[in-house]
Amino acid sequence: MLAYIIRRVVQSALVLLIVGLAAFSMFRFVGDPIENMLGQERTTVDIERLRDQLGLDEPFIVQYVKFLEGAVQGNFGVSYRQGRPVSDILVERAPATLELATVSCVLAIAFGIAFGVFTAIRRDGFLANFIMSTSLIGVSLPTFLIGILLIYIFSVELGWLPSFGRGETVQIGNWSTGFLTASGLKALILPSITLGLYQMTLIMRLVRSEMLEVLRQDYIRFARARGLKNRTINFRHALKNTMVPVITVIGLQLGSIIAFAIITETVFQWPGVGLLFINAVQFVDIPVMAAYLMLISVMFVAINLIVDILYFFIDPRLRVDRAGGH
Amino acid sequence: MNDTLDKIPQRSRLRMFLDSDIYYAFRRSPVAVVSTVVVSILILAAVFAPLIAPTNPFNPATLNLMNGFTGPMAPNAFTGESFLLGTDDQGRDVFSTILYGMRVSLFVGVAAVLFAMVLGITLGLVSGYVGGWTETIIMRVADVQLTFPSILIAMLIFGIAKGVTPVEYRDQMAIWVLILAIGLSDWVQFARVVRGATLVEKRKEYVEAARLIGRTPCAIMLRHILPNVLSPVLVIATISLALAIIAEATLSFLGVGAPATQPSLGTLIRIGQGYLFSGEWWILLFPALTLLTLALSVNLLGDWLRDALNPRLR
Amino acid sequence: MSDVVLSIRGLSVKIPTRSGIVKPVDDISYDIRAGEILGIVGESGAGKSMAGNAVIGLLNPPAQIAAGEIWLNGSRIDNLKDAAMRRLRGKHIGMVFQDPLTSLNPLLSIGDQLTETMLTHLPISRSEAHQRAVAALDEVGIPGAAERIGSYPHEFSGGMRQRVVIALALCAEPSLIIADEPTTALDVSVQAQIIALLKRLCRDRGTAVMLITHDMGVITEAADRVAVMYAGRLAELGAVRDVLTQPQHPYTQGLMASTPLASQGKARLHQIEGAMPRLNAVPEGCPFHPRCAYAQDKCRAAPTPQIVGGHAACWFPLIAQKVS
Amino acid sequence: MSLISVKNLTRVFDVSKPWLNRVIERRAKAFLTAVSDVDFEVEERSTYALVGESGSGKSTIGRMLVGLLTPSSGKVEINGVNLATETDADKVDVIRSDIQMIFQDPFASLNPRWRVRDIIVEPVVARGGDATGLAEKLLVQVGLSALDAGKFPHEFSGGQRQRICIARALSSEPKLIVCDEPTSALDVSVQAQVLNLMSDLKDNFGLTYVLISHDLTVVRHMADRIGVLYLGRLVEEASPEDLFTDTKHPYTKMLLEAAPRMDGFGREADLPEGEIPDPIDPPKGCAFNPRCPIATNICRQERPMMRQLGDIRVACHLAD
């Protein structure tokens, strides 16, 4: 297990290096930050001075190494746009995204698994078919459109839920949370549905097909032959086995939730890192973009590591320390 | 007896297909039949758009801006012209734009999936069959790829491509970059599935038999293994197609999609969503419905195929 | 006969398929008494497993019982509701499948699997179940049962796993065991051990055993009586020695003759030409007639007779021919 | 002269965990010796059988015979040519076309996407030969109809497929066919058909068979000489008559005892002890010693050499 984790960590570090490089090099091409930072009245001299000051005229590799050095120390430089250290901005924005992502994940996983199990057990039932078909609609419309439609229905037409922002937040140390106020919770509803819907569908379909697969395994037949209760068979035997492949995918999906938050946050003006990223892209705010991508990758890598470790707890076959011959 | 040999009736592939279980199951599944019909109609409509569409919305010189915002089947206040599904903000006939937009969307989707497929199948076959370091490297690359969300990959590629292509090619480039971006973020699942299937097939004895008579690995992979791993690929390809079409739409919302002068369905929806509150619902509704119908029926078909082609679920 | 544990009367199983309804089990009847091992042999696809599954109520849809009755310990069970049938399984009927590797849930320890079965059926406490689980493992010959109770299936060898499976099937002390090819996946040496184990348990506990296999040798050594199935029907049913030494049905005879025997030396094997018909093309009359050397018009037209008198379902049992 | 000569044939598989695991868990590399120091010769036009329980290395030997695997040490010579080391490409090619194989699983050994005709003639076509009408001719020879050439494998039953496999094996006019459990997936009645067919073809084409099987009755029926394998080692080799009547090795005895008999009504077999040990870490000395009822000290210390006892070769310290 240790070896496995070490290998994963090394791999992850490689991933981060590559992502960092890719991200960093991409930003060289998106646009010229200088233009945005100086107003209409800037002069050529100003441009040169600033370029020099930001180190933008140094060789590419030097800039990248500098960037990495900083990144390792949690220092991503200073936002060109807000003129504040990127790490501060990220710390400020991360809670919003993390809360949104958490709620979406919980929704996606809870409903995904519940519906998946249900549709697998009642494979040909009407309700199961209905859920399956409607879930397809969820993946057949782009996320941004779903968000806008939800706003249209629940904010504009019905006036039930807020159309933007986090509502009121409470500051606990460095963390601002919307979980503690009614308006904060209300504000979470639409964005988290928008964000979680797609992943929920994916998880649900995956759980369903894996579950169907597991349900026709011999050990399930044997469990039936032993007269075990359906509940025991479905949940203790089938679901647990289903989880082995499902967990990997859930792990990947959780990462995507954070990435897809870009869209949801844009639509709902949710003050998280996704919105920050889109702003940064529009403003060619290189440090913010680089930091965001690194952040996403770190989360991804972390989630995957956790998922891998989870395996060891679920699947005893992985715990063997014996060289496998057969 | 040799002279009779030539007369042996051979069942054609078509006949075989018509007799097959798949086709039987297909005929008995209304969902599958309906979605196939819908997809075919949409694809035909897209392919023959220049013949069907009343106007060519991609030719700006033919547009009359004054026709803008005409409601469906209602005459325009200035020009008196009327349009089946109305016009958009540029005075383009929505019906024609949808047909042409679907062309773009389908082209991007199909090409991206084909690209992902070719790449994924090749890498999957090679890594599954050859194994060893080759496999390790390919699959690690796939892992890295997987750890990176597809829209970020797409934005990344878009950014880089935009930086490196000369300005005058940017317009043509946009489409190809979309294809590359979506394709690149999609090959992994093909590779994984093909690799998995290859690992299974490779152990089957017909492969041994072919090795025994000295067939080259290349011939074995292409002639023996490939045909046998295609059915899961088909399923993924179908579902990927729906995903690719949606991905294209999402990317155009984020501003990295098809150009506004040659809008895809996604671009149309992005434009249309700006008119959701202002009463020009048709600019959003019709493209969105088309996208929904297209993606939904492709998805349904893929879903059905997955169940039908999975021997263990039958 | 009060000691009849299982009694099957006119059992048919049907499956609706694309080309009409097929009957993988067609009108079979037999009894199994307590402490008796009934061997069921027949070629692949003859309907052996279907018959076993029908008894324990685990037919995979769309297969379903089409006709007939199944009686267990004097009560009818083929028309029971799902829940009632479930309570019967494991408690009154145990089942052992062919592949011990896939019969055990890889994620649960064998102790868990044993205790959950016992707790489902027996009114005992968890700790008692645990003790009984150890005892059950001990009984099927797992060395160091107490230590190995927390092990997972992958930590056992094939033969050991099959013992665990048998322990699981027996742990609620059912009166009938259905063993569907319990040794096909195992080596001869292990097969001998497992068969001996089954025989011993059956003898000690008075359990009735339905032993499904296609290995004539296993039947010979293990079974008391044997039922030979062909294309979903019973071809022959009787005491093992009678059926195997003096087969009355041409099919049984062919089967016996095509098995290579020491006595035969290198002579050509007897060969039954052709193959068992596919289920959707079972011929009229006796299903074996197209391959039967003795077939007559009657065999082609009239359905096979029930087994009466002798032990074969044949219009012209071989004994009779020899006599005439 | 003998067609095949196998000398000190050994095959070791590296089943170690990846490097990092070994470093952390302080483990040495793990090797599985699937075939260990096996010698035998096969006469032309004879049938040589290899028997043994699962994992005893039968298939591994078979695959080395046909060149699908290279030996770790020792050699296989076919007609005096060692496929693994021969550099003359033409020679290798000739020998290769002389060897064919029939596999256990008739369902997996035919490519489901190919027509039977293409499957059968592939060995010829792959070498650029002309195969017009060949498939049809062979199909008739193996007892199928020429009309079947245009069909796909799924339209055939198991026995028929095995016939197609045989037809494929015959198409390149081989001298030697290695049959890896050719009938173990088939029913007795079909098995009889296939075994008969094999015997007929042997006579007609002058074939040599290496027959791999775990079924003693089949082996006894078919073989001219039988080699018994245990944990990758050849423990006994004899003609069927000798092997079944004058059994020398305790393992062979155990096998014969355990195998069910057609006349053994109600027989209580002398139960074999234990199970086959882990091949990665085989017992010291004679591999069979932990299960052997007559094992002595020397059996635990020294690996017995193959000895010639009359017409029988046996690897047992105690056999006489």
Next chain:
Amino acid sequence: ETLRWARSGDALTLDPHAQNEGPTHTIRHQMYEPLIIRDISGAFEAALATDWAPKADDPNIWVFNLREGVTFHDGAAFTAEDVVFSFERAKQPNSDMKELIGSITEVRAVGDFSVEIVTDGPNPILPSNLTNLFIMDKDWTEANNTVDVQDFEGGELTFATTNVNGTGPYVLQSREPDVKTVMVRNDAYWGIDQFPMEVTEIIYTPIQNAATRVAAMLSGEIDFLQDMPVQDLERVNAVDGLIVKQAPQNRVIFFGMNQGADDLESDNIDGANPLADVRVRQAMSMAINRDAIRQVVMRGQSEPAGMIAPPFVNGWTAEMDAESSTDVEAAKALLAEAGYADGFSIRLDCPNDRYVNDEGICQAAVGMLGQIGITVNLDAKPKAQHFPLISGGQTDFYMLGWGVPTYDSEYVFNFLVHSRESEIGTWNATGFSDADLDLMIQSLASNTDLEARNADIATIWRTVQDEQLYIPIHHQVLNWGMSERVGIEVDPEDQPKIKYFTMN
């Protein structure tokens, strides 16, 4: 009363001198004050200065008399010393306001409530450069170690970046950049009786997505909305309790063309530059149907333009602004005359996130130019990628919008007409260069004879018009959406000052 206020973007910093940017100034205006502000009509209004005039005996000196009895938010009194300090601060190298007051050589206090501003030559339009120059408290700034202007580009964070101590009508309560800024009424404000001051609390939220912005307005979560999408005016107006008010904005939208190059990169004509021919430029202007753009693309929310100066600007004339016409046939004829009867193709660079419906306008232009045979390839992109093309001179045909904060044509000429040099003409990507004109433009800065100066301005404009240096499209119209409870008129600078707001 709380005012919930939204627009598309947020202030970049609160340091009064660190960034010269519209939305940033808007937020500052609520809390800081300059000497002079512009009222809703664009006229100067006294803020911290009560009156101002050039010194009679020296045209190089302006005298500003300051308001007495003003206190900063922390209670400190406002004096001339603070003004001197603030001007000095605004001239620091890090300041973004330094170009605007480049001509000022000295600011000196004359008593507690009067200052003299010395310029390097007569500067008739000095007051217009001071309307966004905010005054800070010297003592507070020194006490909080924030005398130096925040080095915005360098990423410096100073006390003044996040804290405010102004004299303005509202006091900062909390701020999360890009998320939310809350301000409350300053009850000690000097003008508390003079202005309505009915808003007691301001909650300011930037909302980027246009549809979401409108949705928030429609669902009643917002009382006051800037950056309103033109297509939603009617819908918002139709909702009970919501109204939209509009006014012409100080911004004109136009196309620029590279007429200086010998050959263009993005066209399909080899060895010649079609745009160098004035007839081609005129033909292109004639092809644009500004009425259609106004009607359809802008939904009536624009005023077709004939010159590239907004009507507020000194030098603007109604005649010149009416000079553009649409005549497709004449345009074709002109093209043919110029030798391009078959047209040509060219790329149009266009922003898609800067001006009202910028991309839509470009698309419309593509169609219209197509009708006279010019094939235009549109390349629309975010402003971050668009503007570098213009300032780098890498575009042949582009869209640009221009506002004139000084309300004087000189500002336009300096940036858009003067030959491109390192300190001047920096936004002139047309390649147009006329040495005589350049001299005339440079002399405007110090010409105190207003009449002669205006004559020069007219002459320069005439050349710009005759040369068809740019293709004017329209003047933008500004729309503010608001709840009916809010009473305010639209400010042409798009600078709402909440102290003028009434609430009922």
